[in-house]
Structure formats: structure tokens, C-alpha cells
Amino acid sequence: MNLMAAVDASVKVAGLQDLTLHRSVSSIPFAGRYRLIDFPLSNIVNSDINSVGVFASAPFASLIDHIGVGKSWDLDRRKEGLFFLPTTHKNGGIATVGSFHDFEEHIQFFEKSRQTHVVVTSSFVVGQLDYKEMLAHHLASGEDITEAVGATGSLKSYILSRELILELIRSHRERRILSVEDLVNLKKAPYTYGVYEYKGYFAIIDSVQQYFKESIGLLDENNRRLLFLPQAPIYTKVKDEPPTLYIEGSHVSMAMIANGSTIIGNVKNSIISRAVTVGKNASLEKCIIMQKCTIEEDCELAYVIADKDVHIEKGVKLTGTAVQPIVLRKGERVTKEDSQ
Amino acid sequence: MNEKIVAMLLAGGQGSRLKSLTYDIAKPAIPYGGKYRIIDFPLSNCTNSGISTVGVLTQYQPHALHRYIGLGTPWDLDRHQGGVTMLPPYAEIDGIKWYAGTASAIYQNISFLQSCEPDYVLILSGDHIYKMDYEKLVEYHKEKQADVTISVLEVPWEDASRFGLIDTDEQMNVTEFIEKPENPKSNLASMGVYVFDWEILEQYLEEDNAIEESSHDFGKDILPKMLADHKKMVAYPFKGYWKDVGTVDSLWEANMDLLDPTAGLVLHDSAWRIYSSNPQLPPQVITETGKVQGSMVNEGCVISGTVKHSVIFQNVMIERGAVVEDSVVMSGTHVGQDAHLKRVIVPPGVDVPEGYRLINPAEGITLLTQDLIDSWKGSGQQ
Numbered sequence: 233m234n235l236m237a238a239v240d241a242s243v244k245v246a247g248l249q250d251l252t253l254h255r256s257v258s259s260i261p262f263a264g265r266y267r268l269i270d271f272p273l274s275n276i277v278n279s280d281i282n283s284v285g286v287f288a289s290a291p292f293a294s295l296i297d298h299i300g301v302g303k304s305w306d307l308d309r310r311k312e313g314l315f316f317l318p319t320t321h322k323n324g325g326i327a328t329v330g331s332f333h334d335f336e337e338h339i340q341f342f343e344k345s346r347q348t349h350v351v352v353t354s355s356f357v358v359g360q361l362d363y364k365e366m367l368a369h370h371l372a373s374g375e376d377i378t379e380a381v382g383a384t385g386s387l388k389s390y391i392l393s394r395e396l397i398l399e400l401i402r403s404h405r406e407r408r409i410l411s412v413e414d415l416v417n418l419k420k421a422p423y424t425y426g427v428y429e430y431k432g433y434f435a436i437i438d439s440v441q442q443y444f445k446e447s448i449g450l451l452d453e454n455n456r457r458l459l460f461l462p463q464a465p466i467y468t469k470v471k472d473e474p475p476t477l478y479i480e481g482s483h484v485s486m487a488m489i490a491n492g493s494t495i496i497g498n499v500k501n502s503i504i505s506r507a508v509t510v511g512k513n514a515s516l517e518k519c520i521i522m523q524k525c526t527i528e529e530d531c532e533l534a535y536v537i538a539d540k541d542v543h544i545e546k547g548v549k550l551t552g553t554a555v556q557p558i559v560l561r562k563g564e565r566v567t568k569e570d571s572q
Numbered sequence: 573m574n575e576k577i578v579a580m581l582l583a584g585g586q587g588s589r590l591k592s593l594t595y596d597i598a599k600p601a602i603p604y605g606g607k608y609r610i611i612d613f614p615l616s617n618c619t620n621s622g623i624s625t626v627g628v629l630t631q632y633q634p635h636a637l638h639r640y641i642g643l644g645t646p647w648d649l650d651r652h653q654g655g656v657t658m659l660p661p662y663a664e665i666d667g668i669k670w671y672a673g674t675a676s677a678i679y680q681n682i683s684f685l686q687s688c689e690p691d692y693v694l695i696l697s698g699d700h701i702y703k704m705d706y707e708k709l710v711e712y713h714k715e716k717q718a719d720v721t722i723s724v725l726e727v728p729w730e731d732a733s734r735f736g737l738i739d740t741d742e743q744m745n746v747t748e749f750i751e752k753p754e755n756p757k758s759n760l761a762s763m764g765v766y767v768f769d770w771e772i773l774e775q776y777l778e779e780d781n782a783i784e785e786s787s788h789d790f791g792k793d794i795l796p797k798m799l800a801d802h803k804k805m806v807a808y809p810f811k812g813y814w815k816d817v818g819t820v821d822s823l824w825e826a827n828m829d830l831l832d833p834t835a836g837l838v839l840h841d842s843a844w845r846i847y848s849s850n851p852q853l854p855p856q857v858i859t860e861t862g863k864v865q866g867s868m869v870n871e872g873c874v875i876s877g878t879v880k881h882s883v884i885f886q887n888v889m890i891e892r893g894a895v896v897e898d899s900v901v902m903s904g905t906h907v908g909q910d911a912h913l914k915r916v917i918v919p920p921g922v923d924v925p926e927g928y929r930l931i932n933p934a935e936g937i938t939l940l941t942q943d944l945i946d947s948w949k950g951s952g953q954q
Contacts, residue, residue, distance in 0.1 A: 456854070472847050477840065478869065485859075490856075491870065
């Protein structure tokens with residue numbers, strides 16, 4: 233029994249609008265140096281799956297730039313490997329995972345495969361799913377479709393046979409089902425449904441609040457240990473940043489910091505992405521700063537999510553809350569006048 | 573540039589003064605700067621200078637280097653045309669010939685060079701740390717219509733006798749070439765970076781090979797011979813950071829230079845990136861009890877102790893209460909609770925036990941070894 237995987241990178245997630253103006257949900261930066269899609273892709277390759285279709289809808293420039301031919305995941309193969317499968321859905325597809333409409337557009341991906349079973353997964357759930365173990369469970373249960381479920385809900389990952397997914401793709405219109413998730417939620421006959429109990433760490437990123445909460449949650453050692461397993465690394469696009477520099481006089485405590493950054497000021501309970509500069513006497517508390525942001529001297533930021541390339545000028549003070557973190561959009565420049 | 577430049581990177585050096593660091597790897601493979609190996613610098617310089625055909629000559633403990641460089645992907649040297657070629661010594665009908673000197677290493681790969689059909693050959697050393705635009709050097713070589721151009725660096729007079737020195741006239745024509753003299757009359761040191769017109773190099777390599785008593789070395793044989801023959805030999809004045817990391821002390825210094833903004837080597841430079849093979853590791857974490865000051869820290873580290881003025885490589889765990897100052901801690905090591913290190917290089921694979929203390933005075937640098945730790949344990953100091 234062998235697996236192929238279909239990653240749905242076109243699901244519409246309404247609550248993430250501020251972070252998806254220029255990108256799909258799947259390419260939202262997460263945990264300092266990753267994009268959300270790195271997690272399902274890494275889970276897939278760590279489960280020895282070599283045939284992976286990424287179904288994406290516009291805007292996908294940032295996603296293509298990130299995954300390329302799949303080299304970082306060892307998916308640049310002569311045989312099988314990564315297939316980038318754009319869909320004609322506008323404005324981010326439908327709201328459930330595994331759209332049969334999208335799959336139908338690339339039905340050959342499923343038809344031509346030599347694998348027996350298919351993993352269908354989303355790109356906004358972060359975890360460490362072992363699909364080999366899930367497949368063994370699926371086969372032992374004898375059910376038609378198996379869903380991975382954790383302590384607090386569904387991981388929106390499914391396993392079914394390739395034969396069944398082909399049947400569903402061909403008949404979804406007359407049966408009036410939209411997606412794999414839709415089918416599992418409706419529990420339509422004549423199929424049978426099983427559950428694979430997942431016990432590890434997982435985070436569902438379906439709103440800005442969740443994004444903020446789960447990002448900060450990574451500072452908890454238990455979460456970190458369960459997500460970053462030495463035997464199952466999370467792969468991402470390589471950037472060749474130098475190690476991070478901590479200048480004399482900086483104060484950093486409880487922070488996750490990616491390479492290429494320069495920390496001169498104070499950082500607490502925060503996540504700092506690649507190539508960020510935190511200026512002298514600036515202080516950050518409960519902030520998520522994405523790559524290439526510049527935070528000038530004397531800034532005071534709390535509960536702020538700064539998207540890529542944000543520039544915060546000298547002396548800016550911004551304070552959000554855990555429920556309503558302030559989101560600075562990609563490339564935004566914030567002056568002291570703006571913040572008053 | 574329409575002319576073809578081929579770089580030959582000499583990476584066979586042992587570096588015996590680096591002690592246990594080079595027992596099982598060649599000097600160019602030594603870890604440096606939190607995530608790099610020394611050879612990343614000349615390789616990245618090639619890529620950034622637009623040179624895409626590079627031969628890497630290996631001899632001493634080559635496995636780590638061969639594995640590290642692979643197809644050359646991290647340096648964009650995995651090319652259809654050119655790219656990187658590893659050149660270890662090989663056997664031929666007459667037997668196996670080891671690389672006796674720098675020139676013999678190139679001579680024995682003369683067929684590789686011939687197959688590349690270069691116009692210019694750039695000779696580089698795999699064990700120097702510097703950022704240099706080789707394209708400018710080749711342009712200079714062409715402007716001067718030289719047969720060979722030697723890149724030189726002004727060194728402090730007191731250190732001059734440690735180098736191969738070059739004396740020039742005002743037009744930078746080389747007038748004398750002196751290897752490590754006792755009483756230097758010049759402070760222009762050769763960086764071991766040469767550009768040759770290919771025909772000239774080919775001719776001199778053939779000639780030198782025929783001379784039995786030759787040591788087959790560029791500095792001792794080829795260049796003095798060319799000078800004696802009145803070939804056009806010019807010096808190219810390089811300005812910037814350059815370091816030959818030959819000893820434990822100089823390796824430590826070169827790492828500390830990265831923490832000193834006035835030292836001149838800036839790695840946070842997107843215009844001249846140093847490429848390296850990247851392990852896939854999560855970001856570094858500084859915990860509640862961690863303190864990091866004036867230091868450089870790489871991915872995968874978890875810092876719960878105090879790190880002052882140090883360079884910390886990937887995947888290092890520094891436990892609560894531990895203090896690491898003025899030190900270099902290489903990848904994958906663990907520094908136990910309440911350990912205290914000052915002016916120490918911790919090589920990969922050596923873990924520092926709980927409570928271990930090694931505090932060096934101002935002049936001393938210690939390369940930590942398992943033997944040192946074992947004898948500390950044996951002395952019952954825990």
C-alpha cells in the first residue's frame with residue numbers, strides 16, 4: 233500500500249484576510265522561518281510520500297516562489313515528486329478542504345498515479361502527522377475514509393483510496409458534495425467513516441487571533457519539543473542568512489529568533505523572523521515580527537503582528553491586545569504621527 | 573566578460589597547528605562564524621564574482637569536503653556548463669602521484685584545465701577568510717597586460733616575516749619575491765591568490781615539472797622563475813579583511829572579529845552573501861533565564877544560560893546557570909548547568925559537563941578536548 237498526497241492550498245479562510253492580501257493562506261509566514269505549507273509538506277515527505285500535488289488558487293506568486301520545484305523537500309524528482317496544480321477558482325476557492333472541483337481540473341494527477349491511497353490535507357494546520365501510521369490505522373479499520381482528529385478538533389487531513397477519490401471526483405456534482413471535508417462532515421452514505429486519533433501537537437491557523445495565540449504558544453517548551461522533532465524536521469526554502477547578531481546592551485528573554493537578524497534593543501515573549509532589525513532601546517513584548525522588518529530606536533510595541541517588510545520609525549508606540557493584536561500590513565511604513 | 577576564467581581552489585591542506593580540529597577534516601572544512609566552513613568564503617567569492625567553473629583540489633582527509641561540496645548546489649555551482657569539479661589525486665599508468673606542492677597539484681590536473689579551454693586561470697587557497705571580487709582582479713590583470721597578477725595585502729610590519737612578501741616598483745610591477753624573510757623590506761604580503769594567462773601557466777607548469785629538484789610550489793618555484801625570465805608580473809592591492817586561519821589562536825581571533833564592527837568582516841551583507849550548506853533547523857530560542865550579549869547565535873540553539881561575546885554554532889544547548897564568554901561553541905554541543913567557559917573553543921562532538929570550569933587568562937585560548945574533560949572528571953572535581 234502506497235500513498236500520494238493532495239495538499240489543498242486554495243481553501244478560503246475568511247479570518248486571515250489581513251495576512252492574505254498578497255498571498256494565499258498556505259504561504260503565511262509562521263514560527264520565524266517557515267511558511268504554513270512547510271508543515272504539511274514536511275509531514276508528507278517525512279512519511280516517505282514522493283508524489284505530491286499542491287492545488288493552489290491565485291494569488292499564488294508567493295507560494296510558487298517559496299516551493300519552487302520542491303528542492304527543499306527533496307521533491308525535485310525524475311519520477312513523481314512535486315506537482316504544482318493551479319485551479320481556476322478566483323479569490324481563494326471554497327471554505328472546506330479538498331475541493332472536488334479543483335481535483336477534477338487535475339484529475340490526471342490522480343488517474344496517472346501508481347499509488348493505492350491518497351492523503352488529502354489542508355495548508356493551515358500545523359502539526360507532526362505521520363501518514364504512514366495513519367494509513368496503517370486506516371487499513372486496519374476497514375473504513376472508506378479516515379479523518380485525523382486531535383484533542384481539540386479535526387486536523388483536516390484525510391486518507392482514502394485512490395479508486396474512491398476518483399469515483400468521488402467524477403460523481404461529486406450529482407451527489408451534491410463540494411469537498412472531502414464536506415463529505416466527511418455530512419457522513420453521506422454509502423461510505424463509512426473512521427477516525428485516526430492524533431496525540432501530538434497541532435495548531436489550526438484560521439483567524440488572526442488563532443495565528444497570534446499559536447505563534448506565541450510556540451515559546452512554550454512543550455509545544456516546541458513536540459513540533460520540532462529531530463527525526464522529522466520541518467523543511468523550508470533556504471535563505472543563506474548569517475547567524476543572528478546580539479549587540480552589546482540588547483535584552484532578549486523568551487524569544488524565538490530566526491537567522492540574519494540584528495538585535496540591539498529589547499525583545500520579550502516574541503517571535504522574530506529572518507533579517508529583522510530591532511533598534512536601540514526599542515522594546516517588543518508579545519510581538520510577531522515577520523521577515524525583513526525594521527524597528528527603529530525607541531519603539532514600544534506590544535501585541536503587534538508586523539507582516540513582511542514593515543518599517544516602524546523611531547519612537548512609535550503601538551499596543552494591541554491578545555484578542556485584537558494590531559496587524560501591520562506587508563510593506564507598511566509606520567511613523568510616530570501615525571501611531572498617535 | 574567573454575573570456576573564460578577557471579578557478580582552481582587548493583583545498584588539500586592539513587593545518588596541523590589546528591590540532592584536534594583537523595585530525596579528521598581538511599583545514600578548508602573547519603567550521604567558522606557560527607554556520608560556515610572556511611571554504612565557503614572562496615567558493616562564495618567565485619559565485620559572487622560570476623566565476624562558474626571551479627576545480628577543488630583535495631588531498632588530506634577529503635571525505636568531509638567532498639560530501640560537503642557535493643554538486644555545489646549551495647553555491648549555485650551545479651551547472652550544465654562548468655560548475656564545481658572535485659579533483660583529488662588519482663592513479664595513472666605511471667603510478668599514483670600525490671600533490672607534492674601547490675604547483676604540482678595544478679600540474680597533475682592540467683588535462684582538466686585543458687578540457688576547460690580557459691583564457692585565465694585563477695589560483696585560490698581554500699583556507700583563507702575574506703570577501704573579494706575576483707572579477708575586478710581579472711580586469712586589473714587584463715588592463716596591466718600582465719602574464720601573472722598576484723593579489724597582495726598590506727600587513728603590519730611586525731607580522732611581515734610570516735608571509736610571502738612582494739616588493740614592487742611604483743607601477744606595481746613585482747621586482748622581488750621573498751618567502752618569509754627574516755628582515756622584511758616590504759609589507760605587501762601575497763594572499764595566495766594568482767591570475768595567470770593560461771598559456772603562460774601551462775608552459776611554466778610543464779617546465780617546473782621537468783625540474784627534479786623543484787619543490788613544485790608557486791611561491792618558491794614558479795613565480796621566482798617567471799620573475800627571472802622577465803615575465804610581466806604585477807601586484808593587485810587588495811583592501812579589506814583577510815585572514816589565514818592557521819592556528820587555534822587565529823581561528824579564535826577570526827571568530828571574535830565577527831563580533832567587532834570595526835574589524836571589517838561583515839556577514840550581514842545581502843550584496844555579497846556567503847553561501848553555505850544549510851541544515852534544516854528551527855529558529856534559535858532564548859529562554860526566560862537566557863542572556864545573550866554581544867554575540868552571534870545560529871539556528872537550532874536553545875540558550876538558557878549566559879552568553880557573552882561569543883560565537884555559537886547551530887544546535888547548541890546552553891543550560892541554566894552556564895556562562896560562556898569570549899568563546900566559540902561549535903555545532904551540536906551541550907553546555908551543562910553552571911559550567912563556565914572563558915576563551916575556549918568547543919569543537920563539534922565535545923559536550924561540556926555540568927559544573928565544568930575552564931577560565932583562561934587574557935592570553936590563553938584552549939581548544940577543548942574530550943581528554944581534558946575526562947581528566948577533569950578523573951580528578952574528582954565535580
